[in-house]
Amino acid sequence: MTDTRLVYRHRWPVRVMHWINVVCLCVLLGSGLQIFNAHPALYWGERSHFDTPLLALEGGQDPAGRPVGTTRIGSHSFDTTGVLGASRVDGEWTARGFPAWATIPGPGWLAMGRRWHFFFGWIFVANGIAYVGWSLASRHFARDLVPTRRDWRGIGRSIVDHLRFRHPEGDDALRYNVLQRLAYLFAIVVLGGGIVLMGLAMSPRMDAVLHWLVDLVGGRQSARTIHFVIAMAFVAFVLVHVFEVLVSGPLNQLRGMITGWYRVRADRKEVPHD
Numbered sequence: 001m002t003d004t005r006l007v008y009r010h011r012w013p014v015r016v017m018h019w020i021n022v023v024c025l026c027v028l029l030g031s032g033l034q035i036f037n038a039h040p041a042l043y044w045g046e047r048s049h050f051d052t053p054l055l056a057l058e059g060g061q062d063p064a065g066r067p068v069g070t071t072r073i074g075s076h077s078f079d080t081t082g083v084l085g086a087s088r089v090d091g092e093w094t095a096r097g098f099p100a101w102a103t104i105p106g107p108g109w110l111a112m113g114r115r116w117h118f119f120f121g122w123i124f125v126a127n128g129i130a131y132v133g134w135s136l137a138s139r140h141f142a143r144d145l146v147p148t149r150r151d152w153r154g155i156g157r158s159i160v161d162h163l164r165f166r167h168p169e170g171d172d173a174l175r176y177n178v179l180q181r182l183a184y185l186f187a188i189v190v191l192g193g194g195i196v197l198m199g200l201a202m203s204p205r206m207d208a209v210l211h212w213l214v215d216l217v218g219g220r221q222s223a224r225t226i227h228f229v230i231a232m233a234f235v236a237f238v239l240v241h242v243f244e245v246l247v248s249g250p251l252n253q254l255r256g257m258i259t260g261w262y263r264v265r266a267d268r269k270e271v272p273h274d
Contacts (some may be wrong), residue, residue, distance in 0.1 A: 003265070004264060004265055005263070005264065005266040006261045006262065006263055007174060007261070007263075007264055008260050008262075009174060009262035010256055010260045010262070011138075011260065013130075013131075013138075015258065015260060017130060017134075018257055020123065020127045021124070021127060021128075024120045024121075024123055024124040024127065025234065025238065027116055027117075027120045028120050028231075029231065030102065030105075031103075031114070031116040031117035031120070032231055033097070033098040033102050033103045034103040034104060034105070034106075034110065034113030035110065035113050035114055036097055036098065036228065037096050037097040037098055038110050040056065040057035040058075040085075040097025040098070041053040041055060042054045042055040042221075042228055043221040043222075044218060044221060044225060045219045045222060046218070046219030046220060046221060046222075048221060054073070054074065055071075055073055056071075056072040057069070057070075057071055057084045057085045057098070058070045058072060058085050058095070059086035059094070059095025060086070067081060067086045067093040067095075068086060069081040069085025069087065069095075071084045082099075084097065084098065084099075085097065087099040087100065088100075089107045089108075121196075121199060125196055128188075128192055128196070131188075144175070144176060144181075145176070145181050145184055145185055146185070147181045151177070152178065154177075155178045155179070158177045158178050158179050159179065162179060167247075167249075169264070169265050170265045173262075173264050173265075174262070174264065187234070187237050191233055191234055191237065194226070195231060195234070197213060198217070198223045198226045198227035199227055200213075201217065201220065201223035202223050202224050202227065204220075
């Protein structure tokens with residue numbers, strides 16, 4: 001039997017801010033879909049051109065009077081009845097973009113959905129600023145997230161290992177590989193920063209400050225579309241992240257992110273990892 005030992009891997013600021021992000025992202029997604037359902041269509045430019053949306057989730061009826069949900073992407077349409085465009089609410093079919101189970105705080109409470117979205121949005125922003133500040137002060141960014149030359153040289157092997165679901169052990173398990181580093185940096189800088197900026201760009205009150213950003217992306221409707229796309233990219237990132245946790249030892253990974261302590265093979269001397 002292989003000997004193992006517990007290593008203190010994640011400091012408490014990382015753990016606290018990680019779980020704050022988990023709560024914020026869940027509420028922001030649900031409340032964001034609630035807001036989106038008020039007008040489930042996306043456009044490019046300054047104004048809504050209703051006849052030619054980039055994306056539209058539509059509900060209606062077929063010739064026999066049965067409910068039909070349709071997802072329209074450009075000139076292409078897909079039947080998504082029961083999921084997108086038309087779904088059941090309290091046993092009754094209704095036209096709605098996303099189903100009720102995916103929205104917060106309820107199937108049709110737009111005003112409260114906006115309050116939840118803005119409230120948790122500012123918590124998300126404050127938490128992100130705190131994380132970046134702490135990471136720079138503690139050198140967490142430079143030490144643990146920015147790829148080194150060694151990382152870049154091993155990127156091919158890292159890709160193959162991920163495709164084969166082969167995960168590092170011992171000392172190697174105590175540091176992020178190059179794909180993890182790139183994924184986390186992308187999520188923090190591009191997705192996190194982008195979704196906040198696009199959210200601000202949608203606000204008419206920010207015209208005096210961010211009018212240049214609104215003009216740069218082509219208008220408020222463009223900002224809304226980019227905001228939605230980034231939100232879906234966040235969903236994809238989280239799904240991949242959760243999948244990797246499940247296949248690499250969920251109990252050990254959760255213990256590390258809850259208590260800070262992570263179990264590794266004791267075949268070599270371990271170096272604590274933040």
